[in-house]
Amino acid sequence: MPRPGFVLDVDERTPPLLVNQGEGFRMQKFPLGTRVIYPPDALPGVADVNAEIRSALLHPLGDSKPLPELLFAGMKLTIAIDDISIPLPPMKTPDIRQRILEHVIEMAARKGVDDVELIVATALHRRMTAREIRRMVGERVFRSFWPSRLSNFDAEDKEALTSFGTTDEGEEVEISRRAAESDLIVYVNINLVAMDGGHKSVAVGLAGYRSLRHHHNVHTMLHSRSYMDPREGHSAINDSVNRMGRKLAADGVKIFQIETTLNSETFPSNMGFLNKREWEWSVGDQALMMAAKQGNDMAPPRVRREFFRGIEAPYKVTGVNGGEVEAVHARTLENLHRQQLVEVQGQSDIGIFGIPYLGPYNVNSILNPILVHCLGLGYLFNMYRNKPIVKQGGVAILFHPVPWEFHQIHHPSYIDFFEEVLAETTDPATIETKFEERYATDPWYIHLYRTSHAYHGVHPFYMWYWGAHGRDHVNDVIFVGGEPKSVARLGYRRADSLRDALEMAKDTVGSSPSITYFHAPPIMIADVV
C-alpha cells in the first residue's frame, strides 16, 4: 500500500539524512526541529500498458473522436514527440513514447496514411543526436522514418514556421509549418512535472523565438507562483501558453493529445536505498550506500560522470490518456498529483535543497553553474502550490559543488553568458533588456543551434529567468560546498558545511530559524497550506 508523502520532524532518533549534491551525495545530520518533506511512495504502474494505450486512443477524453476515425488515406499527419529533457533520469527502454508511437503508426498504416512526419518538439532546446532519437522511438520507428521523415524541429528555419497572428493580449503565435498545415497533429507527451503537457506541448514545443519571448521573460516568471501550479491565475506562463493554445484550436489546428504519467520509481534497484526513507534502510542498504559514496568520492571525474550518465529510471506508467488537449491534461494532472503532492503546514525561514546531478538541459551533458541555478532556484524552488516552502525574505541553502565546467558543444552560448553577462550584472531584468536580443539573434549561435547540437543562443537567459522568482523571494542564497569562483559569479554566497551556512544565515533569519529540507528527488510538489 503506497504511503503518502509526509513531513518529518527531526528528533534525536533521526539518523543522518541523504542530501544530493551533483554527482554525489552526503549524509547530513540536521538540527533538531528541522522539518523534512518526503515524497509519497511510488504508486504501482498499470498492469497492461498496451491495453492502457489502446484505451487512450480508442476512448478519447473531451470533444474528440477516437484516433482511427481521425485518420484517413491521403491525409497529412504530423506526430510530435517530447524531446530528451524528459523524463529524468531517462527511462529504461522501451521508452513509453516508443510504445505509443508504435500503436499510433500502426493505426496510421492500417488506414493507408502515407504522408507521415515525426518531429521532435525541441523548441529552442538542442537537437537530439540520431542515437538519442533511436533510443527514444525504438529501432522499428527509427529505421522506418529516419532521416527524411523523422527530424528535430528547427525553430530558426523562417520558411518552416507559420504565423497565426496574436492572442488577445498581443502574444504572437507561431508554430512549425508542417504541423500547422497538417490535417492532424498527434502529440506524444510525458508529463513528468505539472508544468509539462496541455497547451504547452504544441504551442511551445513547436514554436520559435518570436513566440516564446512572450512568456519566457522576467515579468512572466515573476508572476508565476509557481509555474508548477497551472491553475488559472497562479502561473502567468501557463495562462499565456493556454491563450496561445486556444488560439491555435480556434484557428483550426487539430491536435490529438496523448499524455502519459509515470510513477516515482526514480532509481534503479542497485541504488535502491535512494528510493527509501533513511530509517528504513536495512544493513544491506547502508552498506551499499557507504560503498557507493566511497566509490563515487574516489572515482576519477570521467568515471563518475559516465556512471551517472548511465543511470536509467525503472519508471512505471500510471496513466495514458488521449483526446482533446484540455480534457486530457486535467486527467493527467490528477494522476500526477496523486503521485507527487505532499501537504505541508506553513512556511519556514530557511529552505534547504539538495541539487541532483541531472536537469532537463544537461542529459548526456554537464550541469554548468547556470543550470545549477536553474535547477535549484528554478525547478526545485518552484515545486510548490500556494506558497513556497520558504518565507518571503528567508534564506535558501543549496547543496552542490558548482564546478566551473561547461559542455562546449551543447552549451556554447552559456559559456559566453557566464563570462560576459553575469560578470557585469546578475539582475534578471537588466540582463533581459541589455543582452537578450543580441544573443537571440547572433548568427553563430543560430548556426550551431541549426547544425550542431547546441542550445539556442537565448537559452541561458531563460535559465536565468527561471530562477528569477526564487531570487526575488529569498534574501540570501548560500551554496554548501560550492566552488567559490563560480558561486561568486552567480552572485551568491557559499559555505563549507551546513553549520557554517546556518551561521551565515543568522544575519537574515536570526539564530533559531525554522528550517525545512525538501527531500527530493524523487520529484514531488509541496502543497503549502
Next chain:
Amino acid sequence: MSLRDELKVMKDGFRWGRRPIVPRSAEPFVEEAYDEGFPTDWARTRPGTALRHVILNAGMGPLARSQIALRTYGLEHLGDVEGPVIFFSNHASHLDATLIMISLPERWQKKTAVGAARDYFFDVWWRQAFTALVYGGFAIDRAKGGQGAIDKARELVRDGWSLVLFPEGTRSLDGHLQRFRHGASRLALELGVGVAPIAIVGAYQAMPKGKLWPRPGRPPVTMRFGEVLFPEEGETHQSLSLRMQKAVMELFDEDRTTWFEAVSRSARDETPSLAGPQGAPSWRRTWEGTRPVPRRGRPSIWK
C-alpha cells in the same frame, strides 16, 4: 569528512549493533513489513546443524564449563524416549538455554530448536543470526496472545524437531518460579508429544537477569533432567501445566535433599513450593531467591 568521521556519523546515527528506532513523527507511517516471519530455517539445514554442533561442543560448551561449575543429572530419563519432546525448565537466567543445549546428548542436540522471544532475540539482524545458528532458535511473538505465538513451533514438532520452551515466558526477577503459561502444554496436547522437565539450580545466583556474564569464581549450577511426562487421556492444558510445574518442584526438592525424600514428599503432596515467600516485600523475595547454592563435591586442590 574523513572516512573515519563518516563511519562514526553513520554508526551513531543508524545505531549499529542496537535496535533500530523510528523517528517519532514517522511512526504513523511505518509499514508492518517486519511481520514476515523470521528466516531461521537456514540454521536447521544440515550444514547449519553441523556448524551448530561445532559451535556448541567446541566453543560454547567448554566456555560455559570454564565459567561455571556445571553438574548434570538425569540424562538417562531420555534414553528410551523416541521422537520429539518439548524440553521445559524454570527460567531465571540467560544461561538456561545454553546449558540445556550443551548438556543434551548428541541425538537430541542435533534435532532441538529453542524458542526465543521475538522482541528480544530477533530485533537486530545479527542477534537474529546468532540465535538461529547457535540455538537453532525460532521466534515466539510474546505480544500475540494465545495460539498465534507458536505457529512455528507446531511446524517444527511436526518435522520431528524437539523444542526448548520456557513456560514462565520470561526470566524470573527474584529467582522464584513464576506462573506457567499454557503454550507448551497446549502444544504438547495438540501434537501428542511428551514434555521433559529440567530443573536448573543455581543459574539465577550465577547470572541473574541484568548480567551478561556469570559471576567470577565458577559458581555452581546443577541441571536435573526428570522423567518425560506424556499427556494423559482427556487431560486439559491446565492440568498438564500443573503436572509440569510439580515435576520441576520435585526436581528442585531432589536436588536440595535426596531422591527418596523427594519422592516420599511428592507422594504426600508436601513438595515445597518454589513460588517464594507469598505476600512478602520484594526485597525479602530477592533475599530468599539469592540464597547461595551449596557447592558439591570435594574442594578443588588446584586454585
